[in-house]
Amino acid sequence: MAEFVSLSRLGSDDASGPGRGVAVLRIARPPMNLFDTQLIREIAAAAAACGADPAIAALVVYGDERVFGAGDDLAELAELPAEQAAAMAADLQAALNCLAAVPQPTVAAISGYALGAGLELALGADRRIIGDNAKLGFPQIDAGLIPLAGIRRLSLLIGPGPAKDLVYSGRFVEPDEAARLGLVDQVVAPDDVLGAAIDWARRFVDGPxxxxxxxxxxxxxxxxxxxxxxxxxxxxxxxxxxxxxxxxxxxxxxxxxxxxxx
Incomplete structure (x- = not known):
């Protein structure tokens, strides 16, 4: 059983509806959903289970009303030996890219903070819907680190110039700028984030x-x-x-x- 991640399935019309449905993967590592190795691996395992389930038509990934993922767990990284980091880098990189490996359409529903590894995870989704309270960014540079899995995707998504600005500066991006850059696809009220993501995902319930x-x-x-x-x-x-x-x-x-x- 996962400690910080849950996966539930909504039916085609409601929570108990028949046929193929939408899955919601919830991230809950309070208080701020910091991404340590356990959380990253639990998310990847849940995403793989979704991808292998033919009854799931699309996947929504969500934290809560305050936070999607507030970044890397620096308390864990501060004590990580270089040899161990080298040994685990490939596995963690693949795990953070897990949404791209899910064959079904995926959408990240972001309310509040999506920083560091949290935003890297969201970049692997097919769509990103954020609340107008969201703050996005890659602050790893301020800890003497870089994004492990997000640089290439970010560069392809918004272009190398803007991507370098975000990674090199570590600055936060507000919703208007995120939409203008193409970093996100839709901005809604914070209370509407999860519903908007589920509505988008439901489009594929009867699809090929x-x-x-x-x-x-x-x-x-x-x-x-x-x-x-x-x-x-x-x-x-x-x-x-x-x-x-x-x-x-x-x-x-x-x-x-x-x-x-x-």
Missing amino acids: ARALAAAKAVFEAGPHGHERARTEWAQLFATEDQRIGTRSYLRDGPGSAVFTGR
């Missing part, structure tokens, strides 16, 4: 799961996206959803297909 996973795999392939797209596109012709989708589109137009996820 295999095609969505294929599209995500191509996005994640980076410079090899063209080659990955050929493979994923061809493999979709062996799926039931492709046959259902193309024939329904021809017969009744877009939005008419009832997909099976197979």
